[in-house]
Amino acid sequence: MSVWRRRVWRIAGLVTLLCVSPGEAGNVGTARGPSLPETIAAVQPKMVKIYGVGGPQGMEDYQSGFLISAEGHVLTAWSYVLDTDAIDVRLADGRKLAGKLLGADPRLEVAVLKVEAADLPHFDLARAVEVEAGERVLALSNAFGVAVGNEPVTVQQGTVSLKTRLDARRGAFESPYRGPVYILDMATNNPGAAGGALVTRRGELVAMLGKELRNALNNTWLNYAIPIGELRPSVEQIRAGKFVLRREEASSKKPTRGLTPELLGLVLVPDVVERTPPFLEATVPESAAAVAGLRPDDLIVFVNERLVPSCKALKTELEWIPAVDPVTVTVLRGQELVSVVLEARPPGGR
């Protein structure tokens, strides 16, 4: 589906919701919790709209954010929009303030801005909550920039689909962020929505809406938000002026010398099409593969429990494993799955 078409129907959805005024929503709540309109009325003043610079190919020059202190700290997504000295922050009451970039953690794609003001309504990051799949949530953002004047941002309602990790499969998502996310059952991740807030039906802060992202595993657009718990340490360091960009974790870094099929003695069929299935043509005599009993026509399906759907995927997966480490290889032989542990032998050695 073209971006254009996707946007059209998403716009249609958002506009419709905007037309439903809080008054029509009825008094759903009970004596115990706030009603939906009450929740929205309490959360809206904490939201801000952010205007900066546009990106390449006519990408939007706006995004969303929310206040996290009474004295004007704003949490938002780290993006090209903030790549300017003149960041405009519009508060829910229509005030237009200059935003100063305090700092950002590009690894989490999060940034903290500061505006000069006092006694602002805000979220307290320390009181953010976690939610489970199936829980109903609200998303607030200036998606598509439709909240053009002195008006509050858009509210959407939906359900949490699942909590998962963006790095669950290598190469699936083109995002520097690799941690846990909430997958949302609602069309939230649209232009300008990044930096918006995900809250519970009681108005408790849950997560920050992420940027637009395509799931390369099945070519669909993803709706997701990053839990506040993941962002909080970096945000607090930025606020305190002590932020140091953390080094990449060892697990997400390629080893300097990784495995190859040759090191294990695996001879694959010629890689002729985009997704040649990794069938074994032969094993090198006396190699780890031969000793472990792998045979011609075995189909390699898993490397350390990760699916390898093609010769290319197998080679990529092996590159991530240090050449000195043992590796579990699972093959499909007929209808039977067989797992063996292989340890590369140094070239020339026995």
Next chain:
Amino acid sequence: MGIVWRFASKLAFVGMHVEQHESRRLWESVTGSIAAAALLVSVAILNSVACAAADAGDALEVREQQAFRAAAQRVAPSVVRIETVGGMERVGDWLFGMGPTTGLVLGADGTIVSSAFNFVHRPASILVRLADGTRKAARLIATDYNRMIVLLKIDADRPLPVPEIVPLADMRVGQWTIAIGRAFEADQPNLAVGVLSATQRIWGKAIQTDAAVSPNNYGGPLVDVQGRVLGVLVPLSPTETNPIAGVEWYDSGIGFAVPAETILELLPRLQRGSDLYPGLTGIHWPLESLFTADSTIPAVRPRSPAHRAGFRAGDRITAIDGKKVETAVQVKQEIARRYAGDPIRIAALRGTERIERELELVQRIESYEHPFMGILPMRGPRQADKPAASGVKVRFVYPDGPAAKAGIQPGDILVSAGGKPLGDLAAWRLRLLEYEPGDVLPLEIERKGEKRQLALTLGPLPDVVPSAPLPPGSEPSTRQPAARPQVGLLRIDYAEQGEPAWVFVPETYDPDQPCGVVVWLPPPGEVKPETMVTLWKESCERDRLILAIPRSAGPVRWQTREARLIPALVTKIAEQYAVDANRIVVCGSQSGGTVAIAAGFRYAQLVRGVVAVDAFAEGSIPEPNPARRVDFYLAVAARSRSANLVRQTIAQMRKWHYSLIVQDLGADPRELNAEDVAVLARWIDTLDRI
């Protein structure tokens, strides 16, 4: 656009949050739960729902979300994750990721059902990960190409958990539905919440939900608020039957599931290992009038089950397997839910006579050979205030053709065939679909105000172009032409992205005389429209043709997927100029010719003719749809690099009885010259022949 309003209404529905509806739905679910509790082994979930109901102080929505979660957890043990190895990267316009996808256990012995979409890339191997983490190799036993589900089988070590099924009769539009997949996490299902939108969708084959349905849950179950299975999620399209049709509606608020009850009924057939296909009768309804037509048969294909059973055009179908039908849509709905090999009893009225026959639906109707009367009809001029046409005037009679032998002369008016009056060319073409070469067609014609009866023995379509110049295709307009749009060599923007096309509109353009359109795909690189116009100008002016020259995206060759430019370009031209739908032609040489052929296959509802020089068909050649005849003109040089492939294309197309003319270009490949273009133009001028 349907998607827009469906999606809008989804959000509006959720946003409005009408309390009464919600309470009633919850109450129904709770009372339903209590009633069912005695029958259920697992009552823990229901207890939590029931207790929540007792605690009237809690917010409804808290209990609802508990119920969603409980429903997902209840069905989760039967929801498996499917991983595939190998396979194609792209199917049609859809780029396939590497999964994973979802499946549903329906038999304790290891019987698993999924969506055909998940396997259309033809993986080398399929692996199933059960909810408990066990991995098994799976065999694809059979595919249902009508409802787009597949049956997989694994060798289970122990009985697998089978979910509870909701019968179709118990489903209520508006009830909660939860769509479950295992595309993100192996250990946790992903869920999407919505309501049941309809129960008899896609010709009665599917139920519909507004929950987000996408490759993230295709193959997974759609469950009710108690975790009982309503159906298996699949992409479906009301007009196309291929496993990826409908994926363009993913996450749009229009999602489909095949009812679990239907799948259980189909299981024995699928378990035998034979694929299931939509069942065909050979009765043809033009898509344009499908939704307004009554159940009178417009045409029956020769060699089809309906034809053999004796049904003919004009018979009005009154019942199918005892169920009364009155409209074309009802007939289609009854047939669409059945499969090839199924028996079907059709009752019809022919005048006052009642006919009832049983026939067997087939997967494929034997390929059809178009009959030929040997006539070119007069075309115009178009007259808006003219009463409905009462016949077709003969422009030209093919020498020694069937019409010539029957004594038909230019200027005669064809009034009726087989006793039925046929007003215009479209009606004649539709009626001819019932005949094949060799059949005798009783005709009534009008000559100088006098009616005559004739019998015409139909022949095959000609494989040569008439050698002599043809008489004019239309009479001059009698009225003053209205203000006409720009003529000459123009540039027009027609695609969202990409270069504008060159378009040449002849000086003779007259809005009352619709023009043919020749889309010429030039060799990639620098385009010199003036050279093309010089070659074509005379033909364009005489035969009323518009020449359109788009440009390829790449500098070296045309890509087959660029075929999609052609409908966009023709549509754009038709917005400004009167276009003759019977003479829309795509031409090209080498890679441009391959794209032209692809356009002829893919856009048969638009393209009437294809000219390809030294070009072959990429991929397999589809069986032609007789109702959308496309004429092909293939020119090939003996020493062309692709001569062998072109010959294969020709052989396959002849086998399918495509309407095909082959021109020998001589020994060495060359550009078309003025003489070739004159012959081509004459061929284009005969595309509306009958």
